[in-house]
Each structure stands twice: as structure tokens, then as C-alpha cells.
Amino acid sequence: MxxxxxxxxxxxxxxxxxxxxxxxxxxxxxxxxxxxxxxxxxxxxxxxxxxxxxxxxxxxxxxxxxxxxxxxxxxxxxxxxxxxxxxxxxxxxxxxxxxxxxxxxxxxxxxxxxxxxxxxxxxxxxxxxxxxxxxxxxASAASRMVQAAEDRPLIEMGSRRTHEKAAVAAARAAYVAGFATTSNLEAGRSYGVPTAGTSAHAFTLLHDSERHAFAAQLEALGESTTLLVDTYDVERAVKTAVELAGPGLGAVRIDSGDLGVVARQVRAQLDALGAHDTRVVVTGDLDEYGIASLAAAPVDGYGVGTSLVTGSGAPTxxxxxxxxxxxxxxxxxxxxxxxxxxxxxxxxxxxxxxxxxxxxxxxxxxxxxxxxxxxxxxxxxxxxxxxxxxxxxxxxxxxxxxxxxxxxxxxxxxxxxxxxxxxxxxxxxxxxxxxxxxx
Amino acid sequence: MxxxxxxxxxxxxxxxxxxxxxxxxxxxxxxxxxxxxxxxxxxxxxxxxxxxxxxxxxxxxxxxxxxxxxxxxxxxxxxxxxxxxxxxxxxxxxxxxxxxxxxxxxxxxxxxxxxxxxxxxxxxxxxxxxxxxxxxxxASAASRMVQAAEDRPLIEMGSRRTHEKAAVAAARAAYVAGFATTSNLEAGRSYGVPTAGTSAHAFTLLHDSERHAFAAQLEALGESTTLLVDTYDVERAVKTAVELAGPGLGAVRIDSGDLGVVARQVRAQLDALGAHDTRVVVTGDLDEYGIASLAAAPVDGYGVGTSLVTGSGAPTxxxxxxxxxxxxxxxxxxxxxxxxxxxxxxxxxxxxxxxxxxxxxxxxxxxxxxxxxxxxxxxxxxxxxxxxxxxxxxxxxxxxxxxxxxxxxxxxxxxxxxxxxxxxxxxxxxxxxxxxxxx
Incomplete structure (x- = not known):
């Protein structure tokens, strides 16, 4: 290049x-x-x-x-x-x-x-x-996270926690080590790393209600999108999400709370609503140990930010x-x-x-x-x-x-x-x- | 810019x-x-x-x-x-x-x-x-190092321990926080940060003897340069340095060992050789605590690398x-x-x-x-x-x-x-x- x-x-x-x-x-x-x-x-x-x-x-x-x-x-x-x-x-x-x-x-x-x-x-x-x-x-930190996640995909999303150009290199290194995707667009353009991303809490807060926000996102991005369900009340959000998207909803994302506990609740709720194929993605201060601790939880993917771009305790x-x-x-x-x-x-x-x-x-x-x-x-x-x-x-x-x-x-x-x-x-x-x- | x-x-x-x-x-x-x-x-x-x-x-x-x-x-x-x-x-x-x-x-x-x-x-x-x-x-880490160093100057030299572009930003941030100089040339060009640097162990090893290396460096960079004295035996190196440069030698640098102990030995040796104005600069895995621990040692300047560019335990x-x-x-x-x-x-x-x-x-x-x-x-x-x-x-x-x-x-x-x-x-x-x- x-x-x-x-x-x-x-x-x-x-x-x-x-x-x-x-x-x-x-x-x-x-x-x-x-x-x-x-x-x-x-x-x-x-x-x-x-x-x-x-x-x-x-x-x-x-x-x-x-x-x-x-x-x-x-x-x-x-x-x-x-x-x-x-x-x-x-x-x-x-x-x-x-x-x-x-x-x-x-x-x-x-x-x-x-x-x-x-x-x-x-x-x-x-x-x-x-x-x-x-x-x-x-890459050394990323590889441990990949091992801890076993077959579940990892999204690299640490760009905001490191120097803007280091972020691009970090996304590339994480991909070498086995991460599935990155949030970083420049890593997509420069190195062909697959990119991912849907929405943040700000998008929900922008709208008059969570229902409006979810409807807007589904309209623009389709039912395969990932809805972020922890801006206000997770249970209500999951209910609204499936009401609006139907059982074909791609995924829900949980970014706070005890991720294992919440993931189990959300999985049970999704199943009860018939959304058996809707995936549960968890994010929020995860590192390799946090990922490993969720091995038995019904989690379909992890987003990792800070700990990835800082080498999980070993930044150099x-x-x-x-x-x-x-x-x-x-x-x-x-x-x-x-x-x-x-x-x-x-x-x-x-x-x-x-x-x-x-x-x-x-x-x-x-x-x-x-x-x-x-x-x-x-x-x-x-x-x-x-x-x-x-x-x-x-x-x-x-x-x-x-x-x-x-x-x-x-x-x-x-x-x-x-x-x-x-x-x-x-x-x-x-x-x-x-x-x-x-x- | x-x-x-x-x-x-x-x-x-x-x-x-x-x-x-x-x-x-x-x-x-x-x-x-x-x-x-x-x-x-x-x-x-x-x-x-x-x-x-x-x-x-x-x-x-x-x-x-x-x-x-x-x-x-x-x-x-x-x-x-x-x-x-x-x-x-x-x-x-x-x-x-x-x-x-x-x-x-x-x-x-x-x-x-x-x-x-x-x-x-x-x-x-x-x-x-x-x-x-x-x-x-x-900058937050750098400021603590500046406080710990009191009035002694700090050289930022961490470029090699972080992403190549992050290194430039780190040098700039360290300067904002009170560092005196950086080793990073691009930080000098892009932001006007004063730059510094003289030689590494490789330069000594390149020559047939330490004496040859010191003579070559003094010839090229003048007696105000900083000679690195810990490639082989510190005491012998200091003796050689002052023999070749005279008492006008700018500084000697110590990059290994117990820096406080070695700095005292070197200071005493320099004084005994009449090189009262030759400064003692220490480098090698220093952080704010290492700097503070040398407050009573006869040290005239510190070089800081890894701990600076990694935020001394808080990289983000x-x-x-x-x-x-x-x-x-x-x-x-x-x-x-x-x-x-x-x-x-x-x-x-x-x-x-x-x-x-x-x-x-x-x-x-x-x-x-x-x-x-x-x-x-x-x-x-x-x-x-x-x-x-x-x-x-x-x-x-x-x-x-x-x-x-x-x-x-x-x-x-x-x-x-x-x-x-x-x-x-x-x-x-x-x-x-x-x-x-x-x-």
C-alpha cells in the first residue's frame, strides 16, 4: 500500500x-x-x-x-x-x-x-x-480474547479509546488474531477488515421515545439490525423491539449491568416472544476474563473496546x-x-x-x-x-x-x-x- | 495545520x-x-x-x-x-x-x-x-512525572513503544504537560517540540572499542554531547569519556542498573576527574515513582519512554x-x-x-x-x-x-x-x- x-x-x-x-x-x-x-x-x-x-x-x-x-x-x-x-x-x-x-x-x-x-x-x-x-x-491480547470466546464472534470497537491512527492498526491486528469485524471504517478501507455497527444510546435519546427510535432504525437498516436495549429498561425495550421487528430481528445489544444475568433474562424473553433466532450481543468493558466468564451465558457475540486497544494490561x-x-x-x-x-x-x-x-x-x-x-x-x-x-x-x-x-x-x-x-x-x-x- | x-x-x-x-x-x-x-x-x-x-x-x-x-x-x-x-x-x-x-x-x-x-x-x-x-x-501521566522531577528536565523518548503516529501525539502531549524535549523528530517538525538525542548502545558496539566510539561521537557532535556509559563497564567508560572530552563534557547517560547508586558513583567519579559541570542523565524504565525515588540522587535529567506513552498504567x-x-x-x-x-x-x-x-x-x-x-x-x-x-x-x-x-x-x-x-x-x-x- x-x-x-x-x-x-x-x-x-x-x-x-x-x-x-x-x-x-x-x-x-x-x-x-x-x-x-x-x-x-x-x-x-x-x-x-x-x-x-x-x-x-x-x-x-x-x-x-x-x-x-x-x-x-x-x-x-x-x-x-x-x-x-x-x-x-x-x-x-x-x-x-x-x-x-x-x-x-x-x-x-x-x-x-x-x-x-x-x-x-x-x-x-x-x-x-x-x-x-x-x-x-x-494482537497478543486479541488472540487471548478469541480463545476465550471459543466460536463466538468478536467485534473490535475500541477506536475511541486510543489514538485515531493507532485505532486503525489495532483493528487490523485484532483481525489477524481472529476478531470477526471492527467498527473502524478506515480499517475497512485501508485493509479490507469487515466493518460493523448499528447504533448508540444517543440515537434512542434523540427520539421522542425508544419505540420511535427502534422503528426509525428498523425502517432504515432492516430487521436484521441490532437494537440497543439498555437505554432505559431492558425488559420493556426487548418487548418493544420484537413487537416492531417481529421474530426476524437480527440481534439485541446489552451494554451495561451484569451481562451474564441480563443475557439470560433477555434470551428467555426473546424465546418466549418467539424470537429464537434473534442473537444476544454483549458489550461494555469486556476483556478476555469477562468473555470467559460468559462462556455459559446465552451470548452470541461480544464487542470489545478499551481492553483490546490497550493490549489488556500490556499496551506495548x-x-x-x-x-x-x-x-x-x-x-x-x-x-x-x-x-x-x-x-x-x-x-x-x-x-x-x-x-x-x-x-x-x-x-x-x-x-x-x-x-x-x-x-x-x-x-x-x-x-x-x-x-x-x-x-x-x-x-x-x-x-x-x-x-x-x-x-x-x-x-x-x-x-x-x-x-x-x-x-x-x-x-x-x-x-x-x-x-x-x-x- | x-x-x-x-x-x-x-x-x-x-x-x-x-x-x-x-x-x-x-x-x-x-x-x-x-x-x-x-x-x-x-x-x-x-x-x-x-x-x-x-x-x-x-x-x-x-x-x-x-x-x-x-x-x-x-x-x-x-x-x-x-x-x-x-x-x-x-x-x-x-x-x-x-x-x-x-x-x-x-x-x-x-x-x-x-x-x-x-x-x-x-x-x-x-x-x-x-x-x-x-x-x-x-498528558495526565506526564504531568505527574514533571511534578516528581521538580526542576529537573525530562526527555520524552517513548516513540518506539507506541504506534508510530501516536508517538508524535504523545510527544506533543508530554510537552504540554512540561516535558523539556522529545526524541521524536516528527513532533519537532509538526508541532515545534524541541528535540534531543545523541546515541545508543549500538553505536558503541559498532566500533572496535568504546574509546573509538566515544572519540567518533565527540568528533561529530562536540564535547557538549551526551555519552552513553553503560555498554560495558560504567567506571571505565566514565574515565574514558572524560579523558577524551575533558571536563567540558556535556553529559553522561546511564540506562541500566540501580540508577540512584550508579548516579552517585558516576557523580563522584566525574567530580574527582574535575568534570563538575558534566551532567548525569538517567534513563531506563522510569515512571513517576522511579523519578521521585531519585529526588535525592545527583541526577540532572531523566529520559522517560514506555511509561509515558502508555499513560503510566492508564493508557486511555x-x-x-x-x-x-x-x-x-x-x-x-x-x-x-x-x-x-x-x-x-x-x-x-x-x-x-x-x-x-x-x-x-x-x-x-x-x-x-x-x-x-x-x-x-x-x-x-x-x-x-x-x-x-x-x-x-x-x-x-x-x-x-x-x-x-x-x-x-x-x-x-x-x-x-x-x-x-x-x-x-x-x-x-x-x-x-x-x-x-x-x-
Whole structure:
């Protein structure tokens, strides 16, 4: 997708000051490998979900310093003139490998690898992390909600609770993780996510009575619409709704009260009125635990807002972008050297890594092997990194449905413990195998 | 600011289906008043901070349904043809009043009032809430960090931990709340927020030694730069830094370990080396509590990332957009009627409201009065709603510095308890005065 704007200034200033210093010291052209990984999952979570890959590829393609960007940098003295000239010609010309979108990940999974010169690869740090930290956080929360909802559909409706553009990305990430629809129209237009929505309390309050409001909505949207029944009195509203729509009414929505109790009352009332096929949709501060608590209630669908767009307690995925290897000199033939900082409490492991998901004879994943050498998959195993960008050319684009389908398979393949909501250890261990230097 | 794109699809689908139904039932042209408020602050917080107003005005100006938007809506059958035609001519032509940006707010403060026909005002709901819920959440967290830091400057550096566009808004909101600078270049370009940044661990790892890296950075950025000293061994790094830069070195940055302990060691070492003016900057998972815990440590500045962009535990401000009054019919002369839903646990109060911050003889705010009648301010009191849009024309634009200065005054005027980090009640009570119908 052509973004129609440059993403180059969605970047921390220090990427540019590092570039300037490296250009001056002659180290800018050293080959470098950066790796994206999480040291840990959010407390108690069993797996994370890779999302945002498609958005990232669009953003990398749109990463170039146009005239307004360069003027800004010059006017503020962020970089000197040689650096500005270098930026003017910048296009990423390296390689990006990554876990395919929708794949599950675990602590230390090398979910993205960026290879290029230091100069060209360091510039992408902020943008890569912004996109992946946001989208993975949302998808990881969304996937738990999907598991909790079992076969009932989920509507994403959190746009109003997050930044207006983050809302679009959140709707996309939720869809990858298995949500059925979103309220967000831009997510429909930009990414083809199915959209949904009917009415709010304001619509009922606008009219002289609830009866007028329901009649107006049915007239405009047809009997398959969803009527919101908790503006005044739920029982009276359900009665009015079926009176006006007949038993073919699509759904009623409950947005307040004890949702399980009210859903049972409403279901019984609908059945008594002969509206056996009218669905009951519940919304209102639901998260994965609230959804799970309604498993035995006669609920046909859930709307989720705040908890989805805020990652249900984990609004960012704690992914980092670390230099793990670099050449000893500027020539293509200079040997690569694994590097890692030794800062207290923030260990990282040097060397370019690959990963394999080992799958047993029952089709269940049992371990993820991370290696600095060439991966050695068995017949059922999956090599997790796929090419996304080669020599600067985007090669990893795919339909969003492919990521959604991949996630369904990836989470289905995990041990059953992965789908528990309770706090616990990651569902798969990540084993490190020192395979020696790679390539 | 001209956004250069339409914001109209950053909207929940149900705003459009309600519009269609209201157009059909003849209620779309009823005059309506929507109000934005929070039923509560995040648990234990003493005040909230209004932010995003300037961004909201830009977004309202850019809210129009262009051809691609209308084509999308038609292709998906979201609205019928008469509604699409209505949308094609849509520009908001009503009034918006709001608490000025930077002002503090409390539960039930009517921080924004949108007046227009139902049709034109309901369409803005999602966008208004997205912008205010995000920016107020960030500014509210940021303000507490600024209080905790007392006179020490704060650098916003959370871009990588949030959606790439949310990052720009977060940097802007943090600046309103008193942060000194941001790492985010687009926030510098779009909003004039001062930017900062020097180098990361990757820069040190890129070079053959820490000494080479420091020398390269000093050569490129000058002795006033900030050297990152915790890649390998802090003590050795500080020694190398001062050897290379001399006592005029601008700052050293510590990003790991027990920041208070390490800051003391580094300060002592710098002083022993004669680098008395070299500042000590600390970063690494700081929040308002971490900042406060370093009050007695020899720290000259803080960098804050994750906790800032995630609202330090409250990533959204829980603001709602509620219809509080509407006309009984379509004519300008039809009387306005206060309305409110009666949903369980989500009370709201009908009627268009105004608010006054009462200030005592010592210049300290003591109560916020919310009234459905005309506000009656005393000589020191402040009427809190200012005109932002009049008859569709943006009138509330102001320089970002004005919002920042307003926030400094607004928080300074609150009782001392407001600036405590401990959990407690809102710093001001919000008293409701029934002033009868207004205008």
C-alpha cells in the first residue's frame, strides 16, 4: 500500500546523530545485523503474536527523506550538511527477514532480522519498533480474547479509546488474531477488515421515545439490525423491539449491568416472544476474563473496546532492536563479529539468529530452537523466518487473510496450556543452540 | 495545520448508520448538544490534564468525505445513496466549546461541548474521543512525572513503544504537560517540540572499542554531547569519556542498573576527574515513582519512554461523548430538552453544562462548579470553557507554548495534595449546581 507520506521522521533523533558520527568515523558502511526480540512476555502470558508486518513493509517503502524533512533537519541543526546529503539519497537497500505475520512468538524469538550497512539499518530502528510493539501488543491480547470466546464472534470497537491512527492498526491486528469485524471504517478501507455497527444510546435519546427510535432504525437498516436495549429498561425495550421487528430481528445489544444475568433474562424473553433466532450481543468493558466468564451465558457475540486497544494490561510488547553482529571493517569481505552489550539486567546474545518451531508426531509444537548457525528443520518442523525485503525490494507482502489463517494454525498447534487464561510460563521453551557463526 | 488527508473514516461505522436512520426518520436536523467528560479519573489520580485540543481542531477541519471515502462506503453498502449524498456535502457547521488545552480536569468536568444538529455532531464522536482519550491520558501521566522531577528536565523518548503516529501525539502531549524535549523528530517538525538525542548502545558496539566510539561521537557532535556509559563497564567508560572530552563534557547517560547508586558513583567519579559541570542523565524504565525515588540522587535529567506513552498504567482517559440535550423538533425555535440514559452503573446527567474553577484569596483553587445555568464567576474564578469552533469556523487555535504555560499555572494553582504521587481522591471536588435550563 502506498502510504502517500514519508515515514522518515517517525524516528528518534539519535538514529540521525549516530548516523552522522558513523559517517564521519568511517564506520557507517560496516555491514550490520539488527535483531528484534522480546526479553520476556507480559507477566503470565503464554505466547505473543507477530502482527504489523504488512504495515511495516509499507512503512519501509515510504521511508525516505523528502524536502520538508530535510529542511526541518537543517533548520534545527539536527544533522550536518554531508549527513543531510546522504539522507537525501537514502533508500533501504538491505534485507529483512522475519516471523511471518500471525505467527506466535516467545521470549528471545528472533522475530525480525535487519541486515544492511549500519547506516541504513540503524535508521529503521524507531519505526520498526513502533509498528511491531504496538501491533504485536494488540494482537497478543486479541488472540487471548478469541480463545476465550471459543466460536463466538468478536467485534473490535475500541477506536475511541486510543489514538485515531493507532485505532486503525489495532483493528487490523485484532483481525489477524481472529476478531470477526471492527467498527473502524478506515480499517475497512485501508485493509479490507469487515466493518460493523448499528447504533448508540444517543440515537434512542434523540427520539421522542425508544419505540420511535427502534422503528426509525428498523425502517432504515432492516430487521436484521441490532437494537440497543439498555437505554432505559431492558425488559420493556426487548418487548418493544420484537413487537416492531417481529421474530426476524437480527440481534439485541446489552451494554451495561451484569451481562451474564441480563443475557439470560433477555434470551428467555426473546424465546418466549418467539424470537429464537434473534442473537444476544454483549458489550461494555469486556476483556478476555469477562468473555470467559460468559462462556455459559446465552451470548452470541461480544464487542470489545478499551481492553483490546490497550493490549489488556500490556499496551506495548517490549520488543527491542539490537545490534547483534557487525563487520570489522567497511569491505564486503570483512568478517562479521557477534556483539552484545553487558549492561546490568539487560542481557542480550550476539550473532545473527534463526529459529525453528519443532513439532511432534501429533502435530503439537514442543520447542522453539534458536540458533546462530543454519537451521536444521525436521520434516514437520517450521523454519520461522521468511524473507520480507531482499536487496531493498519488498518481497513479503501477502493478503491479510493469509496472516489471519496462519495465526489460527499457529495458535492451534501450541500445547493446550497456551490457551489457558491463567498466568503461567510461556507455552513453548525457547532453546538456544550455539551453531557457530552463520554464513 | 493542514493535515493533508481526510479524517472522516477515522470513525465508527455506527455513527453513519445512526445518521442514515435519523435522516430517514426526520430527526437528523434536531439541534443537539454532546458533552465530553470522564466519570472518574484513573484509580488514585488527583487530576487529569486536557490535551489534544489543537490536534482536534486540525482534525475537525480535515473531516470531510472525499471521493475515496464515499466510494468505500458505497462499495460496502455502509450507507444508502441519500446518506452518501448528505455526507458528500458535510462540513461541521456548529459550535465547540472546551476547557483550554493544558487545563486540569476532574470527574464530571464538562471538558468539551459540541453543539449542532444531531447529524453533524454525532459524526464527530469517534474522532473527538480518540484524540482526547489518547492525548489526555499521556498528558495526565506526564504531568505527574514533571511534578516528581521538580526542576529537573525530562526527555520524552517513548516513540518506539507506541504506534508510530501516536508517538508524535504523545510527544506533543508530554510537552504540554512540561516535558523539556522529545526524541521524536516528527513532533519537532509538526508541532515545534524541541528535540534531543545523541546515541545508543549500538553505536558503541559498532566500533572496535568504546574509546573509538566515544572519540567518533565527540568528533561529530562536540564535547557538549551526551555519552552513553553503560555498554560495558560504567567506571571505565566514565574515565574514558572524560579523558577524551575533558571536563567540558556535556553529559553522561546511564540506562541500566540501580540508577540512584550508579548516579552517585558516576557523580563522584566525574567530580574527582574535575568534570563538575558534566551532567548525569538517567534513563531506563522510569515512571513517576522511579523519578521521585531519585529526588535525592545527583541526577540532572531523566529520559522517560514506555511509561509515558502508555499513560503510566492508564493508557486511555475514559472520556465519553454523551448526548445531553436535544430539540423536540427540527425547527430552530423548538425547545431543547435535557436527556440522559438510565443504564445500570453508567449514570449521566442531562443538560448542557458550564464550569467555573473557584479560586480562594490565596490563589488556590478550592472547588469546580458545574452548572446547567449560566456560570457566575467571582473576581478570581475562571470560566473553564472557551470557544473553539463557532459556526464551523475554528477560533480556538493557539501556540503550543500557550497550552504548556497554561498547564504550569493550572497545576500550580491546585491544592498541594494534587502534586502527591500517592493514591487518593481528586484534588478538587466537582460540585453540581442545577441552574435550570440554559439559554
Amino acid at each position: 502506498d502510504l502517500g507520506y514519508s515515514t522518515a521522521l517517525l524516528t528518534d533523533q539519535y538514529e540521525l546523530t549516530m548516523l552522522q558520527a558513523a559517517l564521519q568515523s568511517g564506520t557507517a558502511t560496516r555491514r550490520a545485523v539488527f535483531e528484534v526480540f522480546a526479553r520476556h512476555l507480559p507477566a503470565g502470558r503464554r505466547y505473543g503474536v507477530v502482527a504489523g508486518t504488512g504495515r511495516l513493509l509499507d512503512a519501509i517503502e515510504a521511508f525516505g527523506f523528502d524536502a520538508p524533512a530535510l529542511e526541518f533537519l537543517a533548520s534545527r541543526g539536527v544533522v550536518d550538511e554531508p549527513t543531510a546529503e546522504w539522507l537525501e539519497g537514502y533508500r533501504f537497500s538491505g534485507n529483512v527477514w522475519g516471523y511471518a505475520e500471525g505467527e506466535c512468538y516467545f521470549p528471545n524469538s528472533p522475530i525480525l532480522v535487519v541486515e544492511g550497512t549500519f547506516a541504513e539499518a540503524v535508521l529503521l530502528e524507531t519505526l520498526v519498533l513502533s509498528i511491531l510493539n504496538h501491533d504485536c501488543a494488540i 510488547a517490549s520488543l527491542v532492536y539490537k545490534l547483534v553482529a557487525r563487520a570489522d571493517g567497511p569491505a564486503d569481505t570483512d568478517p562479521m563479529r557477534p556483539v552484545a552489550k553487558r549492561s546490568t539486567g539487560k542481557p542480550s546474545r550476539g550473532g545473527r539468529k534463526a529459529a525453528v518451531r519443532r513439532v511432534d508426531g501429533h502435530g503439537t509444537a514442543c520447542v522453539e530452537t534458536v540458533t546462530t548457525g543454519e537451521p536444521t528443520p525436521g520434516p514437520r518442523d517450521r523454519v520461522l523466518q521468511v524473507p520480507l525485503v531482499q536487496d531493498g525490494v519488498i518481497v513479503g507482502r501477502e493478503p491479510l487473510e493469509a496472516a489471519r489463517e496462519r495465526h489460527r494454525r499457529s495458535v492451534g498447534e501450541l500445547p493446550a496450556t497456551a490457551r489457558q487464561l491463567s498466568r503461567g510460563e510461556p507455552a513453548l521453551p525457547t532453546e538456544f543452540v550455539d551453531g557457530g557463526p552463520r554464513r | 493542514d493535515l493533508g488527508y481526510s479524517t472522516a473514516l477515522l470513525t465508527d461505522q455506527y455513527e453513519l448508520t445512526m445518521l442514515q436512520a435519523a435522516l430517514q426518520s426526520g430527526t437528523a436536523t434536531r439541534r443537539a448538544v454532546f458533552e465530553v467528560f470522564a466519570r472518574h479519573l484513573p484509580a488514585g489520580r488527583r487530576y487529569g490534564v486536557v490535551a489534544g485540543t489543537g490536534r482536534l481542531l486540525d482534525a475537525i477541519e480535515a473531516f470531510g468525505f472525499d471521493a475515496p471515502a464515499l466510494e468505500f462506503l458505497a462499495s460496502r453498502g455502509v450507507v444508502d445513496e441519500p446518506t452518501a449524498e448528505w455526507l458528500e456535502g458535510y462540513r461541521f457547521s456548529g459550535n465547540v466549546w472546551g476547557y483550554a488545552e493544558g487545563e486540569c480536569y476532574f470527574p464530571n468536568s464538562p471538558i468539551l461541548v459540541v453543539e449542532g444538529t444531531f447529524a453533524e455532531a454525532v459524526l464527530l464522536e469517534t474522532l473527538v474521543l480518540s484524540i482526547l482519550n489518547h492525548d489526555c491520558a499521556i 482517559a475514559s472520556l465519553v461523548y454523551k448526548l445531553v440535550a436535544r430539540a423536540d423538533g427540527p425547527a430552530d425555535t423548538d425547545p431543547m430538552r435535557p436527556v440522559a440514559k438510565r443504564s445500570t452503573g453508567k449514570p449521566s446527567r442531562g443538560g448542557r453544562k458550564a464550569a467555573v474553577r473557584r479560586v480562594d484569596g490565596h490563589g488556590t483553587a478550592c472547588v469546580e462548579t458545574v452548572t446547567t445555568g449560566e456560570p457566575t464567576p467571582g473576581p478570581r474564578d475562571r470560566v473553564l470553557q472557551v470557544p473553539l469552533v463557532q459556526d464551523g469556523v475554528i477560533v480556538g487555535r493557539e501556540p503550543l507554548e500557550a497550552a504548556r504555560e497554561r498547564h504550569r499555572r493550572s497545576v500550580g494553582e491546585l491544592p498541594a495534595t494534587a502534586r502527591q504521587l500517592s493514591r487518593g481522591e481528586p484534588a478538587l471536588p466537582t460540585e453540581f449546581v442545577d441552574g435550570g435550563p440554559r439559554r
